[in-house]
Amino acid sequence: MNNNLVPPMLLTISLVPSSGVERNLGEAFSSRVTDFRYNGLAPRGQYRLLARAANNRAMASDYIVLDGV
Secondary structure: OEEOOOOOOOEEEEEEEOOOOOEEEEEEOOOEEOOOOOOOOOOOOEEEEEEEEOOOOEEEOOOEEOOOO
16 A cells, blocks of 8 residues: 555554444554555455554545455
8 A cells, every 4th residue: 555645644454244343453654665464364355455544534445356365
């Protein structure tokens, strides 16, 4: 993820299924690219990436399908 927000801010990144429990992937520091890995059962179905800032501002990606990855 490329955290290029203005003003710069730290983001907490989660993997969110269309129904179920959100999984925390880690933090994306400002003004740099951060790679994330998910260690757990292989995800299946539709998920979004959710970025949440300390001020409760949140942004979400479109749904992505993770079957068979």
